[in-house]
Amino acid sequence: MLENDELEQVDGAFAAVPRALTVTRPPSPTPSFRTESYSIINWNPEYPSAYAASEEGAPYCLPPGRRTVSGYYAFAGPSPLKPSRSLTLGIARIWDALREGSPGKKNKRRPSLPSVSVWRDGVVTDDEDGIREFIDYLNMPPLDGEEGELIDDEACFINVTRITGTDIVGHLPVELALHLLSYLDLPAILACLRVSRRWSHLARDNSVWRTLFQRRESDGWRADLRRAAKPMPIRSSLSASRLLVPAPLEVDWYGTYQTRAELDRRWTASPTIAGTETQGAAAWEPKVRRISGHKDSVYCLEFDSQRIITGSRDRTIKVWSLKTGRCLATFSGHRGSVLCLKFDKDWDLEEGDDGSWCEDDAQRIWRRGFMVSGSSDCSICVWALYARPGAGDGSGDGEVAAEMAAVLRGHSGGVLDLRIDSRWIVSCSKDALIRVWNRKTLQLHCTFRGHEGPVNAIGMQDNKVVSASGDGRMMLWDITSGERLRIFEGHDRGLACIEFKDDYIVSGSNDCKIKVWQASTGMCLRTIVGHDLLVRALTFDPRSGRLVSASYDKTVKVWDMHTGKMLREFRGCHVSHIFDVKFDHCRIVSTSHDQKVVVLDFSDGLDVSLFV
Template identity: 60%
Template sequence: MSIVEDEGNVLEVSPRFDRLLSSVLGSPFVTTTDLPPSEHAHMRGYNTLVDLEQVDGALIAVDRTETVTRPPSPTPSFATDTFSLINWPESADIYAWQPRPSISDAAPACSFLPSGSRRSGPHPFYPSSAPTPFNSLRVSQSSCSKGSRNFNLLPRLWEVLRESSPAKKSKRRLDIAAGEFWAELGGSGYIDWANLPPLDGEEGELIDDEACIIDVRAVTGLDIVSNIPDELALHLMSFLDLPDIMACLRVSRTWRRLASDNAVWQSLFARKRDAGWLLDLRRIRAPTQSASRIRSSLHARGRSGILPAPLEFDWRRLYRSRAELDRRWSTVPHVGQNVEDKENMKVWEPRVRRMLGHTDSVYCLEFDSSRIITGSRDRTIKVWSLKTGRCLAAFSGHRGSVLCLKFEHDFDLDDANMVSEGGAAGWSKGMMVSGSSDCSVCVWNLYSYPVEGEDGDRDCTTVAEVRGILRGHTGGVLDLRIDGQWIISCGKDAAVFVWNRSNLTLHRAFRGHEGPVNAVGIQGNRLASASGDGKMILWDMTTGDRIRTFDAHDRGLACIEFKDDLIVSGSNDCKIKVWSASTGECLRTLTGHEMLVRTLSYDPLSGRLVSGSYDRSIKVWDVATGKVVREFRGLHYSHIFDIKFDCCRIVSVSHDQQIVVLDFTEGLDTSLFV
């Protein structure tokens, strides 16, 4: 602290103000000790402490009239690391004596000089008498050291607001319509920024940067699924599709537990019923003893069966297996562990199994979940194990070639077919019919009993006996169909016979074709017949009337499939046609075979159609699109006579005496799939 004498008075002077001070923005301000003498200097004394000015938080003996107070620092609403209100170049002023730049690239100048230092003078665009913020606030040229990159925010912001307004249908640039810009704002060019009217709401809400910062820890919400009873949560999830369930598995542990529940996946599986995702619960086998013995013991205890509760299954595993099974039928490449390994991408190829045992051409086949039954030109009928391929039984009853046959599928799984009298406990009884070139139809009783094989596999021993012979055809019997009430046969004599299944009597005969009837189909009380004369006729079995005649193909028909309201026909013209039974319209024509289409097998639920031809190829079609899904060649060495398929396999027989099974189930448990 230094002491100064002034006319006898002693003043204390702070040494802090004997040096130059600088503001936070770098602008120099003089101290009181550097001020020139003033006319008020004689008033200094101890009595002047009442009129002291507080500078930097301390009362200093400086007259207020001789004090230069530091102005408040500006508080812009955007970052100022590359921007200064003081250091702004003269060249950025749109009112400088130079060609006028774009107004969208300019920003208003500012200065902390007194208002009396305003620059006034003529301007090529606006008169000097109309002050604006741009010519009233100026910065001295000596203080302009560098340009600002962000100070042009205000005009750009205004441009964005104008262009984003719904009322402005067309985009306008401010540098093109500068006059209109100022005219719209105020007319005279002067803008009172502090008293502008509020925004009209059309330009949206403006928020500062801090509002965009979200603290994740502060986000709170209510997990409804986790706070409701599990039964209700599972019921809600039962309405979700597979992608939604997969998303739920990744939400949280609680959601994963609920989404993994068996009931949820059972609902997903049941929703695929219309696509052919069906289960046969009768196929469940006990691990230690045969199903027939278990049923016998349960009947002895007065119980009705062994069907478990649906939730006893692992429905998620069943869903995954069935989805994979459907994928294998398509031509979508199979990708291994590494998705990027495109070199190893390939279409799934089914496993091929061949069965040999017939000594001549194999004309017909049928199969269920455990057995394949075939008929041959060697006049025998053979039963094969579907699982192992072994020949389980062989029997004969015809004097000619066995051209066609049908039997009750999985009859040994139905408790109603169990035989308990005559010392045949544990045996199941079924029915089979076969047609031959000897013009007869044989009706067989099939008996099945499961036995353990040498390798531990369980197969069914099959025994057959002729129940009756149906005679009436004068030519070879070419095709057969059975249902719960009727046996339908057709032959070379151009006739179609309907037999009563219970008493084996002739119910009705249909005649109307001019050539041999090669195939028949039945749905309810409607019967469709296809002939070598190229025509297809739809009959009413109840009244015997002809409903409709289809001029189906250019050449003779060899096979048909009648399912629901669709009739699919194959012909010697190498074409396959899909018909509407109710309207008679040809819905689609499938081409691709090079020779006669000899056999067809159609599943209306999955929409798959499998065809076999004399060109030795097997094609899988999508009936909805008419496209070939899969094609297999080289399986047989000669004409293919018959084909059947289910969701797991395709079985075909040929003139080359072979039975070929294409198995799509490798590595999958498909024992319950229909």
């Protein structure tokens, strides 16, 4: 017979067990996500239990009770608590459901779960020392709760019907909720529109869609709020501006985003809706406008958001309305064909205090711009451009005028291409030379020599000039030092056109190929093949990756410069050789030997006035 000091009283039960057979339960661990498992009751794998652990080492959920070496000890005799029949039947039914497993695995009982009879009638077990004990699982007392522990059933089973969500975003102040939504991408914002009325109202907020639009700037999405400016109703002495530019959130950014996305979709050959290719749908066809007015071949063009300026073999320069195609002005000054030209785009949208505009009357103001043109007469003409709003005829085209400010001479051959920025005017010629002029003083800064044939085209960026020659080579020059930095070789025949933007140089050649180069390394990144004759002109946008080329094969092609894939091809725009091509976010403009200027407009029916 064991003495009292050798027995251990079981908490919450009228029973005692030998102290040698008890195990003191350690304190419950603090739940941590750094462990591989989340356990409410500390598990010690050194102690065997009534039910073995799984093969992975994770224990099964066990019935509540006090753990000992031999399993769960309960009462030495019958329980003083009378079991409830309804509780017994309820637990039995639940246990049957658990043992049956998932609906997809009927009649496959879960191993290591005791039968219903064990729960209802209890079980008599023998341990290794031969001590018999009766375990009444049904009336087993809960844990003592001294350490805030949950009983095993509460740790393993959750009544999902009692779980209710809390709309955290909906309960936040509007400013905080909008700030949270500003971190989401487009698919997430579209999902928020379907959550609830509150979320839909927040997800449609103008600030959210403005943020989404600004994130697409890397794809070439840009908006200029000055294009939405309206004349001030009352002249104010507090502001030198005559236009009222809207605040950023006064613009409908939700509609603006939709319009810009639709515009991008129209450029693709395979129409898509919500990212899924539409079977059997035809590619969107741009609206075609043909402009006539020149009396001979149209060699060059440039355009901005309001006007197209072209140079022709008829020795004239013409200004056309981009909106209506109407001829706004004609300038003469060269004694030969106008082969190239460049001007400051949208100069009448700029405000300046350095004499960049002059006042004609109280309501209409002439704003001054800058243009240069090169000719087969070996000269470069420098022009002062002037523009002002229309006289109220309803066309909205405005008026344009020009006067010749200077003539730059120095080339001994026809001037084939020009580039300008805020500091320099760069020209190239049939005489195989590249000349750099100071834009403010109009004095010659330096001359680059190195090509063995006519320099047909040039590109300029950040005080660097790249030249393309009929000798089949390209050269990169530094204006500041006057040195040649690199020679590019790879085309099989002479080069006809070139563009230089960011770290990309794109060239077109008489070998019918287009090559994409990395300016910093001189490496050819990609060769694009598709034209049948000389590639006469090209231009590209490094942000969107869109490249447009024109050829003597009478086609205009749109490419993805990063993959070399052709996106669109336009035939029949011209009936003769195409000499020049330019594009922006919503249109392609080309000129040809057929004396026509052709505009392919992808924005028909869309308000694209803000886009640049």
